Amino acid sequence: MIQLNQHVTPDHEVVITELEGKEAVLLHLGTKMYFTLNETGLYIWQMLNDGLTPEEISNRISGEFDITPEKAKESVLTLVNELILEKLVKVEDR
Amino acid sequence: MNHREMLIELTNRCNLSCHHCLDRRHSGDGDLNIEIFERILQNAREHGFDHISFTGGEPTLHPRFTELLTMVSEAGYDFGFVTNGWNFTRIYEKLLPHSNKLTGITFSLDGAREGTHDRLRGRDSYRRVMQAVSICVIKGIPFTFNTAITSHNRGELYEIAGLAMKLGSRGIRFGHLISTPRIVFENMDISPVDRRQTEIITCQLQKTFSIPVSMAPGYYTTELFPCAPLKMQEININWRGNITMCCNLSGHGEDVGNDDIAGNLSEMSFSEAYGRLIHINRKFQKDKCALHDKGNFKDSDYFPCWYCLNYFRKVAWLSNYPENPWSSLVW
Numbered sequence: 194m195i196q197l198n199q200h201v202t203p204d205h206e207v208v209i210t211e212l213e214g215k216e217a218v219l220l221h222l223g224t225k226m227y228f229t230l231n232e233t234g235l236y237i238w239q240m241l242n243d244g245l246t247p248e249e250i251s252n253r254i255s256g257e258f259d260i261t262p263e264k265a266k267e268s269v270l271t272l273v274n275e276l277i278l279e280k281l282v283k284v285e286d287r
Numbered sequence: 288m289n290h291r292e293m294l295i296e297l298t299n300r301c302n303l304s305c306h307h308c309l310d311r312r313h314s315g316d317g318d319l320n321i322e323i324f325e326r327i328l329q330n331a332r333e334h335g336f337d338h339i340s341f342t343g344g345e346p347t348l349h350p351r352f353t354e355l356l357t358m359v360s361e362a363g364y365d366f367g368f369v370t371n372g373w374n375f376t377r378i379y380e381k382l383l384p385h386s387n388k389l390t391g392i393t394f395s396l397d398g399a400r401e402g403t404h405d406r407l408r409g410r411d412s413y414r415r416v417m418q419a420v421s422i423c424v425i426k427g428i429p430f431t432f433n434t435a436i437t438s439h440n441r442g443e444l445y446e447i448a449g450l451a452m453k454l455g456s457r458g459i460r461f462g463h464l465i466s467t468p469r470i471v472f473e474n475m476d477i478s479p480v481d482r483r484q485t486e487i488i489t490c491q492l493q494k495t496f497s498i499p500v501s502m503a504p505g506y507y508t509t510e511l512f513p514c515a516p517l518k519m520q521e522i523n524i525n526w527r528g529n530i531t532m533c534c535n536l537s538g539h540g541e542d543v544g545n546d547d548i549a550g551n552l553s554e555m556s557f558s559e560a561y562g563r564l565i566h567i568n569r570k571f572q573k574d575k576c577a578l579h580d581k582g583n584f585k586d587s588d589y590f591p592c593w594y595c596l597n598y599f600r601k602v603a604w605l606s607n608y609p610e611n612p613w614s615s616l617v618w
């Protein structure tokens with residue numbers, strides 16, 4: 194399981210295509226598997242790409258949307274763990 | 288009546304400069320005149336044409352591309368286009384209102400690996416294609432791939448077909464190169480013997496993969512008139528408004544033969560130019576039959592595109608490159 198303060202970055206083998214800024218398709222060039230992200234998922238992906246940790250992302254989401262910090266953390270961790278499972282992101286050793 | 292297709296070169300401009308492309312297809316600045324395009328739409332159907340495939344250059348670069356799509360759709364033609372995919376994230380939304388007339392998009396894919404593709408087509412072009420097909424998959428837009436077989440990618444044909452299948456393509460079509468000085472200079476083409484070997488591999492791939500794997504016309508065949516242009520099921524219209532025999536004969540520049548050009552649509556009606564094309568085609572067929580029946584065919588003449596390039600005097604310059612395996616086969 195990923196820790197809240199660990200850095201996670203998109204894998205170089207992943208091609209992201211945003212659709213009208215509301216959703217995105219991820220294509221892993223190694224596995225040739227497609228994945229979709231909804232608007233929230235895309236927002237989290239962009240923040241991961243900017244170098245934010247899951248904790249920082251959770252804080253930002255709970256601050257911007259009507260959602261408790263606990264729920265935000267749970268949602269972010271769930272998505273990030275799925276991304277790790279599908280090899281779409283890499284956990285960085287910092 | 289059989290379905291007939293028009294290949295319409297919307298522009299000779301291109302955002303890429305692929306190593307294996309004809310120079311005049313990516314270094315130009317000409318766009319098909321929209322009034323000519325209107326006349327094509329008005330008159331082609333009475334000659335049995337019901338499908339349009341946009342080519343180029345990069346067809347999406349035509350400054351009025353979106354408007355052309357609407358015109359085609361409203362005129363009731365089915366359509367598709369060949370693209371390098373670079374602009375697809377920008378233009379795909381324009382396609383969606385016409386999806387009932389859009390038969391499919393063909394993306395150029397020249398390598399299974401990013402490095403192979405980008406070596407021929409330029410940095411990041413592979414990822415642009417991948418973005419384009421991602422959109423197609425999500426939006427339900429049918430797509431296929433075209434691959435030009437070169438000395439760089441001939442070892443990846445199996446991988447390319449596999450990639451196409453995994454990505455959700457409806458098919459993959461391999462094709463031989465049309466010689467250009469740059470292709471010769473960079474040793475990208477392969478010999479006649481090697482071409483036939485790749486055709487054997489392609490046949491094997493047809494049995495291996497669940498999607499259609501095919502060879503574009505131009506492969507070795509003893510059939511004298513094997514392709515849609517020679518059967519008059521397909522015509523080419525270049526960006527200047529010329530009706531011509533075949534897209535593979537266009538884009539070779541001004542200093543080669545131009546007997547494949549039937550007429551310009553700014554100077555004559557579609558019917559008149561089309562009538563001239565029929566005449567050119569009949570003469571071509573008669574000449575080819577005569578040469579064949581006299582036993583004057585070289586083995587290389589069974590590559591039909593090679594035969595046409597010679598017949599229409601597009602490859603005389605190859606004689607200046609005696610080290611090239613095709614040079615001695617020019618007539």
